[in-house]
Amino acid sequence: MDGGGDAALFLPALSHKDSTSWWDVVNESTTWQDSIFYTLAALYGIIALVAIVQFVRIQLRVPEFGWTTQKIFHGLNFLVNAVRCLVFVFRRDIQNLNPEIVQHILLDLPTLGFFSTYVLLILFWAEIYYQAHTQSTDGLRPAFYLINGVIYAIQIALWLILWWKTVPIMIILSRMFFAGVSLFAALGFLLYGGRLFLMLRRFPVESRGRRKKMHEVGYVTAICVSCFLIRCIMMCFDAFDPAADLDVLDHPILNLIYYLLVEILPSSLVLFVLRKLPPKRGITQYHPIQ
Numbered sequence: 001m002d003g004g005g006d007a008a009l010f011l012p013a014l015s016h017k018d019s020t021s022w023w024d025v026v027n028e029s030t031t032w033q034d035s036i037f038y039t040l041a042a043l044y045g046i047i048a049l050v051a052i053v054q055f056v057r058i059q060l061r062v063p064e065f066g067w068t069t070q071k072i073f074h075g076l077n078f079l080v081n082a083v084r085c086l087v088f089v090f091r092r093d094i095q096n097l098n099p100e101i102v103q104h105i106l107l108d109l110p111t112l113g114f115f116s117t118y119v120l121l122i123l124f125w126a127e128i129y130y131q132a133h134t135q136s137t138d139g140l141r142p143a144f145y146l147i148n149g150v151i152y153a154i155q156i157a158l159w160l161i162l163w164w165k166t167v168p169i170m171i172i173l174s175r176m177f178f179a180g181v182s183l184f185a186a187l188g189f190l191l192y193g194g195r196l197f198l199m200l201r202r203f204p205v206e207s208r209g210r211r212k213k214m215h216e217v218g219y220v221t222a223i224c225v226s227c228f229l230i231r232c233i234m235m236c237f238d239a240f241d242p243a244a245d246l247d248v249l250d251h252p253i254l255n256l257i258y259y260l261l262v263e264i265l266p267s268s269l270v271l272f273v274l275r276k277l278p279p280k281r282g283i284t285q286y287h288p289i290q
Contacts, residue, residue: 036252041088048081175239186228193221227266
């Protein structure tokens, strides 16, 4: 009688233990680690392929234009996702590279590239917004280059300090720097995406093209604000909580969730929303990069 009672108490406890240990089992399994990293590599490879195909389609559609904003956006998307794909293909080898700073550079550089790629959309929207209000746009491109230059310079300085001496506080600063950059990008999308969306909404002439453009801006703004805010929050956890460390092999599930939310799904959705090709001739809103 007592033995049966002990068994009844033991079985739920065992069941609870089994149900909560699967996370650790997957994280500690090299087979699961490699499977998840190869899955991420495949997803990034697909996005890179879609981006380069779209780049080629635009080039064939409007070969008379030079390096337009649209072409550069898809070209950068291809580069960022192709590099990230290679990183996850060789993820286990990268973890064993010395000096350790090489690991940080290979894992962090695509993040900077992702920032530059999507901030380009903010620049494009800001140009449209100010041109529509007959305001000068001369300072926008220099500001875009300056902001990117400062961010890359600060990150390179952090890498050099880590190369000179691995100080835990510098790793925390590096993570918080990425959090700040992500928050800055989210606010940029909220500001200029919101402004352009409201401008299109208030536009006096009702047309199918205006509604489509308004929806396009609204969708891309929501997607990009969400992904950069999620990255900001996750980087804060990564900086202070070892359990949230993304730069180790034994957190594959966390890597899968993180990169799906902050890069793979946003990139896929934005590429889908911006899939429309430009008209062949005579469009005034198709701006080449000078």
